Amino acid sequence: MTESSLLSVKELRVLHAGPYGEEALVHGVSFEVSPRQTVAIVGESGSGKSLSALAIMRLTGPGMRVTAETLRIGTVDVLSLRESELRDIRGERIAIVFQNPMSSLNPVLSVGHQLTQAIRAHERLDRRRARERAVELLALVEVPEPHRRFEQYPFELSGGTLQRVTIAMALSAQPDLLIADEPTTALDATLQAQIMELLKKRQGDLGMGLLLISHDLAVVAHAADEVVVMYGGRVVEHGDVRSVFHGPLHPYTRALLATVKEMSSDDDGELHPIPGLPPRLDRLPVGCPFAPRCPMAVERCRVEPPSLDAAREGHEVACHRWDE
Ligand SMILES: Nc1ncnc2c1ncn2[C@@H]1O[C@H](COP(=O)(O)OP(=O)(O)OP(=O)(O)O)[C@@H](O)[C@H]1O
Numbered sequence: 001m002t003e004s005s006l007l008s009v010k011e012l013r014v015l016h017a018g019p020y021g022e023e024a025l026v027h028g029v030s031f032e033v034s035p036r037q038t039v040a041i042v043g044e045s046g047s048g049k050s051l052s053a054l055a056i057m058r059l060t061g062p063g064m065r066v067t068a069e070t071l072r073i074g075t076v077d078v079l080s081l082r083e084s085e086l087r088d089i090r091g092e093r094i095a096i097v098f099q100n101p102m103s104s105l106n107p108v109l110s111v112g113h114q115l116t117q118a119i120r121a122h123e124r125l126d127r128r129r130a131r132e133r134a135v136e137l138l139a140l141v142e143v144p145e146p147h148r149r150f151e152q153y154p155f156e157l158s159g160g161t162l163q164r165v166t167i168a169m170a171l172s173a174q175p176d177l178l179i180a181d182e183p184t185t186a187l188d189a190t191l192q193a194q195i196m197e198l199l200k201k202r203q204g205d206l207g208m209g210l211l212l213i214s215h216d217l218a219v220v221a222h223a224a225d226e227v228v229v230m231y232g233g234r235v236v237e238h239g240d241v242r243s244v245f246h247g248p249l250h251p252y253t254r255a256l257l258a259t260v261k262e263m264s265s266d267d268d269g270e271l272h273p274i275p276g277l278p279p280r281l282d283r284l285p286v287g288c289p290f291a292p293r294c295p296m297a298v299e300r301c302r303v304e305p306p307s308l309d310a311a312r313e314g315h316e317v318a319c320h321r322w323d324e
Pocket residue numbers: 016025043044045046047048049050051052063215280281282
């Protein structure tokens with residue numbers, strides 16, 4: 001673990017009660033995020049990306065248990081915190097933006113009311129000063145006519161403006177680390193690009209770390225420094241974004257990249273969807289979770305799960321056959 005890590009995650013697990021006792025849904029995820037760094041988590045739907053993000057904030061639902069060898073935000077050991085201490089950490093040290101802005105906003109309260117509440121939860125400001133700060137924040141996230149938006153209710157705003165408002169809420173306590181879980185998937189392409197640009201700009205100004213969860217590999221290639229590829233609740237490949245995207249070592253990463261035109265290394269110009277479906281996290285096969293869909297699978301893959309090992313400097317892969 002490096003001294004300056006904003007977030008250190010080692011062997012993170014999310015467990016829940018299954019029919020035969022406790023079972024893991026997320027199996028030993030490890031990565032770090034440093035100031036100003038963007039780490040992206042990619043993988044198909046149901047691979048455990050959001051569950052891992054929620055576990056980091058200790059926001060997984062009832063019936064789930066989070067364990068880790070290390071789960072530190074700065075120097076704070078997240079797993080040892082009480083609920084009241086967690087509330088202080090959330091917002092001030094680490095904040096999250098979700099795909100659907102309405103999941104973070106209350107439909108019956110005005111934007112301004114919610115923003116000033118968020119600000120005053122972390123800073124002792126009188127009403128007038130909190131209001132000024134809220135309008136400043138709206139301007140910071142490039143909401144047009146911030147004074148007018150302050151008075152409005154969520155239903156009066158467009159999807160793009162709503163997402164800007166939730167980013168303003170997340171930035172209100174100047175967190176060290178922002179988790180953005182599919183922050184742009186609900187928006188059209190132009191707005192997606194604008195919101196990503198906004199996040200990167202604010203990250204630059206504030207020196208935040210960004211943990212970006214995204215389906216969109218083109219966005220990740222553009223925005224991230226490091227990428228974590230998840231499959232079946234595990235990390236299957238992890239490294240510098242250029243190294244992973246230009247020289248993917250895991251058959252799953254190669255398959256994912258082949259689904260994106262700009263990133264496919266195949267010369268035929270065709271897109272290649274990955275055959276089959278990802279496994280349910282509570283119904284994983286015994287060996288490598290990708291074996292049922294992997295064109296390179298051999299008998300060993302069906303019985304022995306591969307461990308995540310360093311293949312090159314700063315590039316890890318979990319596959320028995322990565323070097324073939
Ligand atoms: N209590 C639970 N019991 C069993 N499975 C669960 C439970 N909670 C979540 N899951 C499973 O975990 C998976 C959740 O994964 P998660 O939400 O992290 O996926 P994701 O990678 O974020 O996918 P998406 O891209 O669709 O957002 C779901 O497929 C769900 O089936």
